[in-house]
Amino acid sequence: MKSTLSVSVLLAAFFLTVTQSAFSQAGTRTVTGFAFVDANGNGVYDEGEEILRGVEVFLIDADGNVVATATSDDNGNYTFPEVPYGVYTIMVQVDKNSYVQSPEFTVEGGDEEIVIPLPVNDDTLQFGPSPLLTAVQQFIQMSNTPGNPKSQNPGSSVSPFAP
Numbered sequence: 273m274k275s276t277l278s279v280s281v282l283l284a285a286f287f288l289t290v291t292q293s294a295f296s297q298a299g300t301r302t303v304t305g306f307a308f309v310d311a312n313g314n315g316v317y318d319e320g321e322e323i324l325r326g327v328e329v330f331l332i333d334a335d336g337n338v339v340a341t342a343t344s345d346d347n348g349n350y351t352f353p354e355v356p357y358g359v360y361t362i363m364v365q366v367d368k369n370s371y372v373q374s375p376e377f378t379v380e381g382g383d384e385e386i387v388i389p390l391p392v393n394d395d396t397l398q399f400g401p402s403p404l405l406t407a408v409q410q411f412i413q414m415s416n417t418p419g420n421p422k423s424q425n426p427g428s429s430v431s432p433f434a435p
Contacts, residue, residue, distance in 0.1 A: 300354040302385045303331070305374075307344045307364055310391030317389070323348035324392065327364050330408050334359040334376075338411040355379050355386075362388050365408055372396045 307324035308317050317323075329350040331340040339360075342350040362374040372392045379386060 298357065299381060300356050301379045301382065303352040303355050303360070303362070303379065303388060304385050305329070305350050305362060305388040305390055307348045307350065307390040308392065310393040310396070313391075313393045313395055315389075315391055317391075324364065324390075328412075329390070330363045330365075330411070331355065332361045332363055332373075332408075338408055341411075341415075357381075362390060363408060364390050364392070366392060366397065370397055370399050371408070373398060 306317065307327055307329060309322035309324065310317070311321050312318060324344055325346050325348060327344050329342045329344060330338050331342075331352050333339050340352050340355070342352055344350045344364075357379050359376055359378050361376050363371050365371045372390055373396075374388045374390060377386065377388060
């Protein structure tokens with residue numbers, strides 16, 4: 273009986289240590305960016321290049337799932353608040369069969385916002401079909417289906433990660 277109790281206490285102590293460690297590693301960050309047509313292909317916004325206003329921007333997790341959407345504002349800016357730590361890409365669908373995807377980036381500890389620009393040009397433009405574009409199109413279709421519990425309001429000020 274005494275050895276069983278000791279093993280139980282050790283297991284409980286181990287579980288509490290692992291649980292506290294897991295919670296201390298959890299966190300969120302804000303991810304922002306700017307969507308624009310990069311006419312000269314230099315990867316930065318230059319005066320006179322077209323700003324992508326009112327486009328839907330998708331946050332994609334490492335498994336290829338759409339986890340949040342935002343809509344670029346009048347200045348081409350988009351924001352994803354409270355993004356849990358992990359690996360992501362950002363995508364904007366340019367038309368029915370083409371899209372631009374950011375390189376993979378990691379959300380981890382720190383204080384500042386993570387800024388991911390989305391320049392659209394011949395070098396960054398990708399054409400479907402692709403698993404990513406298909407996932408986004410399915411997400412859009414689900415979001416536009418009345419009564420679907422996964423429906424979201426893109427660009428909502430409410431965090432898509434809230435329970």
